[in-house]
Amino acid sequence: MFSSPEEVFEKEKKYIMQTYKRPRIVLKEGKGATVKDSFGKEYIDCVGGIAVNVVGYCHPAVVEAIKEQAGKLMHISNLYYTEPQVELAEKLSEISGMDKAFFCNSGAESVEAALKLASKVTEKHKFIAAEGSFHGRTLGSLSVTFETKFRSVFEPLLLNGVKFVRYNDADAIRKAIANDTAAVILEPIQGETGIIVPSEGYLKEVREICSEKDVLLILDEIQTGFGRTGRWFCKEYEGIEPDIMTVAKAMGAGFPIGAMLAKEGIEFETSEHASTFGGNPLACAAALASIKVIEEEGLVKRSRELGAYFMEKVHDDGIDSKPAVKEIRGKGLMIGIELTKPCGEMVDKALERNILINCTSDKVIRLAPPLVISKEQIDRVISVLYEIIK
Numbered sequence: 001m002f003s004s005p006e007e008v009f010e011k012e013k014k015y016i017m018q019t020y021k022r023p024r025i026v027l028k029e030g031k032g033a034t035v036k037d038s039f040g041k042e043y044i045d046c047v048g049g050i051a052v053n054v055v056g057y058c059h060p061a062v063v064e065a066i067k068e069q070a071g072k073l074m075h076i077s078n079l080y081y082t083e084p085q086v087e088l089a090e091k092l093s094e095i096s097g098m099d100k101a102f103f104c105n106s107g108a109e110s111v112e113a114a115l116k117l118a119s120k121v122t123e124k125h126k127f128i129a130a131e132g133s134f135h136g137r138t139l140g141s142l143s144v145t146f147e148t149k150f151r152s153v154f155e156p157l158l159l160n161g162v163k164f165v166r167y168n169d170a171d172a173i174r175k176a177i178a179n180d181t182a183a184v185i186l187e188p189i190q191g192e193t194g195i196i197v198p199s200e201g202y203l204k205e206v207r208e209i210c211s212e213k214d215v216l217l218i219l220d221e222i223q224t225g226f227g228r229t230g231r232w233f234c235k236e237y238e239g240i241e242p243d244i245m246t247v248a249k250a251m252g253a254g255f256p257i258g259a260m261l262a263k264e265g266i267e268f269e270t271s272e273h274a275s276t277f278g279g280n281p282l283a284c285a286a287a288l289a290s291i292k293v294i295e296e297e298g299l300v301k302r303s304r305e306l307g308a309y310f311m312e313k314v315h316d317d318g319i320d321s322k323p324a325v326k327e328i329r330g331k332g333l334m335i336g337i338e339l340t341k342p343c344g345e346m347v348d349k350a351l352e353r354n355i356l357i358n359c360t361s362d363k364v365i366r367l368a369p370p371l372v373i374s375k376e377q378i379d380r381v382i383s384v385l386y387e388i389i390k
């Protein structure tokens with residue numbers, strides 16, 4: 001259809017709003033942890049569709065499940081019962097410890113649903129979020145997103161009076177809670193802000209404060225969920241249960257789907273919230289197949305082990321002590337390499353060496369590869385990182 005990548009770039013510029021800055025390659029196909037461009041050049045993918053492609057590209061079980069469901073019933077709306085949706089809700093409850101689901105199509109939508117639900121059940125309308133937080137780009141989710149660069153041209157936003165407190169400071173939350181506070185919303189690891197891992201005990205203390213003050217805790221596991229951090233959900237490291245939890249990204253292994261999960265009794269009633277596509281049979285079949293692959297291939301454990309392997313290797317190779325490196329941190333295969341200067345140039349250099357990485361928060365290289373990545377591929381990534389960081 002296109003005669004050259006240049007034609008794709010030109011038409012993209014002409015017909016698509018320029019909200020993304022992309023490298024000048026056109027990706028055509030993928031397998032496992034690698035993708036190929038239009039010239040057949042193969043890259044090890046450490047971006048993973050931004051922490052989405054946990055089971056790897058074109059996993060046969062997921063492809064088959066989608067094909068099968070597409071041949072039966074793709075969409076019917078939520079005016080009718082469908083089996084994949086109910087099966088997925090039950091499965092999510094089993095792996096997350098939450099009780100009920102509301103299905104939607106993206107992360108931001110699940111945050112919207114969470115904010116609405118918290119307002120409804122508490123009959124209060126003020127939220128506390130963290131400095132550095134990222135919860136999405138819709139007006140509600142943007143209201144609890146911290147960075148000025150995402151918000152400023154759209155202000156005033158939907159929710160007013162959101163208090164932003166220091167991340168990793170439970171006492172700041174205690175002090176910020178007022179009589180009109182509906183909920184505290186937090187990421188268990190801040191992703192977009194550069195893989196900021198809070199101290200052990202922080203989330204547990206926040207949980208205790210919220211319970212004591214009768215305020216809901218919303219945990220945003222959109223980026224950390226489905227094995228990414230070496231647990232099904234990052235909350236498991238602290239043994240806590242939020243009142244509401246948002247999930248999306250890796251849930252459908254690349255098929256768009258999100259969900260807002262909540263504890264028993266925290267729920268919408270008929271007509272209080274809805275989504276035409278949310279939880280349609282095709283998306284649910286993709287998510288069910290992906291969860292099954294994560295289970296059968298032990299990808300949660302694999303993420304934990306490969307994350308530890310990566311950390312050990314970068315240390316042994318001395319990458320973490322290079323002057324250009326401020327810190328290497330993360331959990332499982334959610335890894336951030338903070339540099340002392342902007343990392344845009346590193347992204348280009350890695351691309352030249354057939355590795356896809358991405359830069360978040362200006363100076364942090366974020367690695368979120370498919371959890372099926374091999375040790376050999378990790379070794380290759382590390383040797384390229386060594387070369388370009390040096």
Ligand SMILES: Cc1ncc(COP(=O)(O)O)c(C=O)c1O
Binds near residue numbers: 192248
């Ligand atoms: C923690 C977190 N919450 C919400 C979102 C928004 O998700 P989506 O882009 O699917 O709307 C993201 C996306 O990066 C995220 O990382």
